[in-house]
Amino acid sequence: MQISSPTTPRQTQSGILDKLTNLGFGEYPLADEMQWERHHLFMQEVGPRMAATLVAAVIVGLLFVNSASTATLAIWFGMNLFVGLNSWLILGRYHNHQKGHRPDPSIPKQRRAILRWHLANLYLSLLWGFQWATLPLLFLGDASIVQIFSILLLVTITSTMPSISMGLYPDIYVAFLTPVLTAFGWHLWSMDLEDVWLHKAMAPAVWLSLVGFSYAMFKTQIHALATRLELQHSKREIELANQAKTRFLAAASHDIRQPLQAASLYWSAIPDSAVANAQHPMFERLGASLKATNELLNHLLDVSRLDAGVATCQPAAIDLVELLGELRVVFSPLAERKGLLLEIDQPPDIYVWCDRAMTLQIFKNLLANAIQYTTTGAVCISIKNHSTHLQISVDDTGIGIPKSHQQAIFEEFVQLHNPGRQHTKGLGLGLAIVRRLCQLQQLPLMLESEPGHGSCFHITLPQCKAPTLPQAPYTPAAEARLAGLKVLVVDDHEDIVEALSMLLVSWDCDVWVAQGLSSLKQQLAQPACVPEVVLTDDMLGDDGQAEDVIQVVNRILESIPRIVIMTGNTLPQRMQQLQSLGLPMLHKPVQGEELKALLLQPEHTPAATHTETAI
Template identity: 35%
Template sequence: MAALKHTLSPSASIESELLKLLARQGWMGPVPTLASLGVIAFFASSHMSPWIWGGWLCLCAFVLFGRSAILIKLPTLTQYPESVRMRAAISLSIVNGIVHGLSLVAFPYLTDLERAVQTMILTGIGSISVVTTAGFLPISLAYLIPTLLPTVGLWTFYTLDDSSNFIGFAVAVMVFWSSAIMVVLSRDTYGLFEESFAIRQRQTDMNEKLKGALQEAESASRAKTRFLASASHDLRQPIHALSLFGGALTKRPLDEQSREIAGHMDIALQSLASRLDSLLDISKLDAGIVQATKAPFNLRLMVERLQDEFMPAAINKGLKVWLDCAADAFVNTDEILLERIVRNLLANAIKYTERGRIELCVEHKYNKVVLTIKDSGRGIPLEEQDHVFEEFYQLHNPERDHTKGLGLGLAIVKRLADLLELDLSMDSMIGSGTVFTMCLPASSVMPQTQRPTVNNLSWDSLCALVIDDEHEVGLGMKALLESMGCKVLLAEGTLDALSQAKAERPDIVLADFRLRGEDNGILTIRTIRELYRNIPAILISGDTAPERLREAEDASIPLLHKPVLVDDLEAAIAEACELEALLEPR
């Protein structure tokens, strides 16, 4: 009775799930059940009036199909409480069991064989009801009580009437015990159903919690990106001005000691710019504006150039950079982005290797070119290997020594490798160094090299319109460009720039991306291009927010990021105006 009481009052969620299960099973049972009951009607047709057995069979069909239709509809009748709908389902099973039990009226007229078949049919339908209702005991009993209990009684009664026939008594015992077993199985089945539902509920709750945690993590990531973008912009402004003034200073005649000081300033600015550019690279990759341009090139030439470039830094630490690339290796990928990956890996290898050598190996394997960078450094512990590709994660730098970088090198490597669809793997052991391996698509097409043609125009006649709302940045840009021989017009916003442009036509527009209020460099350049169509223009920005980067990308205007180094600014202006760059050897 305790089990019965428990099953009569399941939780609302269990009831809802059970109603759905009954609806899914709704149309599966009527046809085969009616066919089985037709066998009993066939037996009765030899002993009873067609009105009796035919009327009973029609009643069975009406109840079976009516019950199925109502069960299918019950889950959608949400205007009624779940408990009311469950009582309706139980009532339908009681009616169904009573109608099927009416077939026992023919029991006294049937032969023993026919009675046995009738008993098998009713028992089979009872067992199926246990399965199709997930063992919900009230529904199971609603069918078993009006069908199998009278069957047991009839077999027992007719056995007692004929004392020489013990087969009927055996059948009665078998039906009774099978009914009892069905009740036990019904209870156990429903227990499993409850347990399964509870597990699914826990999984649903866990998924909801994980979804909430993911949303919080994404929100925190967006907040971090906004913070870094804002901090980066605010830091880049004075550093950019300092870079411009420093560049202007180096172009003036200086004594040897002053030139040395200016050189150290330039090195410090380049180091700081490199760290800020790492933050910018992460923002660009997160914004999805970095596009891979794949083309065939000779990987051997790249690694030879990088070997020469990194050799001095390696020699300063007593290391060697060993290159093993016997023949040309043509690959098809983005050369600039791949070079950035290799640079970061080489820089890390030299940074974390105290003795031994760095090996660069390029070899052909099947239709791939395999690039391996191996060092004899400290190695990475196994438990840390999944974390080294995370942002700002550094090993062996608990004091956050700025000379060891920001911990973005491998994060950028991983993002770039994913962008280029490269198979990047890492193998490392403590004390045995680290090996990074990349599989690159080989190319059978020879790269076509073509030298760009540059018009040798004069810088002395160049007039540059500089728009920046930071007064010191404008003055720094003016000092630098005038030291290069240019004429400079200064403006602080779009209206001021338009007024300056109307007074004198500039040859190029250099506009800061973020100006005061709603004003911005894109608006300024578009406004001036309405006056002078196709005038060369360059955006200069300290903003690294992904949405700002996408906006600049969509405008199709060249973008330089603060702090802009002198050489980069000269090259960008020369390219935009088709001038010959005035780069000095450094």
Template identity: 35%
Template structure:
């Protein structure tokens, strides 16, 4: 197989046909309006209030029961029972309403927040009535305990209603106002001091609620902004994916077109080469023979170009399907060395071949041979002094094949670019005798297709080494029947 022989055609060339249907590009998400943001914030506040309301029944009952236990010897049981019943009625009502509202989120959020504030007022009034019922009938020690319980009770609203300040005031003011008023009306220094302390506690707690509400708002803003950014990133990602798919489809369409064009042009080109050959063998004058020779040279270059384009196009269009098999690597390497040694000797180069005997590999034999031929062709073509070495070795479960030359070497900055189509380092004049710049592009594509690890090691003035690592086969070659 000569170095310029095209890849085996194992599937039909895909002709460019009807236009490929592409999905519409994802539309940009409209900007979130501020009213929508405020609506979300209100719903988040309501959800926070509802969560606390669902957790409230047991702690509220325990607080009310403990207060009733403290005053049980001085206040009629019926008064205590009615007070606890009123509190629990409000608590259970708020609990039921919160569960219903969470299960039906489509309602008007402003009305729901007002309902929660109203229930907070009812709860604060019910709890605050306890001061009116109990304080006039209990001694100073029990007054201190009840006052401590009610103030602690009210302090719990700092966390339960922190998301919505109106709900906090609606609960704490009607709850503690009767308590502070009764202490102030005692007319004693102690009573006035307690009333003042209750007011100061409410003022301090108001500051805590304001801070908590600000933190709650900041947390919401951060979460909302993160969600917005995530949505934008998702839209951008979909747009990038869509553009990538369009670019890949355009590249596949280009490859199909080039494959079809190269395939269709080869027949008339072959006919021209026959006519040119016929012209060159006739008894023609010197001028005609010279023109025929130039035509043959041009046809050869054009044929090589079309073959390279056809190979690249078939690989890009995924029209080349590997046919893996198990074979001995020494046979392939020996044949390649025999084919390229005369070419190397003609340039004054030495070509050495070192390979392990009897080692089997599992890959596509024809495509691997094409890779090695391209590498050897490049090595011989771009080496002026010294020689080329084709070597193989076993590395565990892999077989490593190297093509080493003593040429000028490749600058490190060019190590990736040399695998691009038509790229040549030292051929700005595009001298066709030095190749077309497609060999290494084909090598890279074939290596990827076969799953072969391709590596390059090269320095300017020290030559280059291309290394292939492919899986070693374990099974025996089938024995021929005698």
């Protein structure tokens, strides 16, 4: 058998003893790990096996307690005590020595330690073997047929019991088996049964068959060990590759978001009056392009946040009529432009228990997907009331999905009908996000589809009672509230600082800027710089992180301002760290409307909830 391994092949083990005990597997690239695994598995069985053998030996003594002499019984039980004490001392020393410690066979010293324990078990096996070998000499001379058959049954059980050692250390098994069967074979050979001779060949035949079986088990278990370890290595390789991919995407996303952030802010800061009428269409197309790019990046961010576990579900009683109305407003123009009919059921006043932002995103993704892949006909949202829950279906007359591909479409970057990866058709993340959001809320998701007959996605939502207090939608105060708002911007990218400053000044805010911790300390040292809001980047290059900014602000200012973190980072570990801060967080590239909405949030409103649940 050849084993390919990501690890460097080890040097061939040398020494006759190594080759005898390893039976050739020391040549394998994973031999060191296999050595530890078989040693560990074997040692797990040693204690119970020795205890069972000791019990069998005591049963033998009890069988002859009335027929054997006191001296014979004393010798037998004395040998049991001696062998049992040896086993207990060696195993106790092993467990104390190995407690919380895994030997590494790639280190010569530890490899020798495993070999020493192997020899210790070989010694114990010989002790037990020679003890049982004395049994015919002590008891079988004047034994009855019942006693002889009882002894043979115990010997059979004891000889075939050590399953692990038979497969992992056949030499240890043979060391036990040989003296036992030699003694019984000699006893059977000396028995005169006239013309019957088969009993004389029984012991060597049993020895040969058990030794052959032991070697066959050895080959099988070594192959199984090698396969399992190779699979573990492959799994680790895949995990490492996935982590590397995540780091690469996070780094690339961060670097892309920085200039896009500046471009979005510059665009938001340009007033309509500054654009000539002839340039308005181009100006609007520029804004649409920036928005589309931002949405693509946000889809990548959504997947990262869901996989990182930082998107928390906050269910509440949601007005289904209001939710469907919002979908109708958003998607009716899109359907009309493609000449499609958008039909959305108008249910009576009914409430469902779910996270509003996540559920809205689920249906937005499903509707966008349905409209994209439907050229003629209609896209419908229908509702079936099942008393305790609702089944909401998004149905289309599009191209449909073959049954063989119906699981694949929920994977990332899968687009069955976009092999050329046209950017206008998205990234293939919409349904992957739908599946994750349904799993997070524990909402059943089903798909029915046939090629040429459209697709139908079913989402089941639990019904609930209307809230005691009506949930009034959030309405920002007049933009005049931003006039005079004192804002401190902390970012190490000059373009972002300039663009963000221009945007805030266009809203009549008072703005201070800092491009690092030293600059931040200088600004806060000015008596006039008492910000109400601090907008800080997450990563300030070599000058610290958001946590350092928070520490400086808390140390210098008496009145702690509202701190908002802006980040282009998508690493799951970093997002979890930022989430634990409990502060509002915006993901670059931040749109002007998004920033304005956050600044207009009342201070008692947990803005972090607003930004973090909007998947």
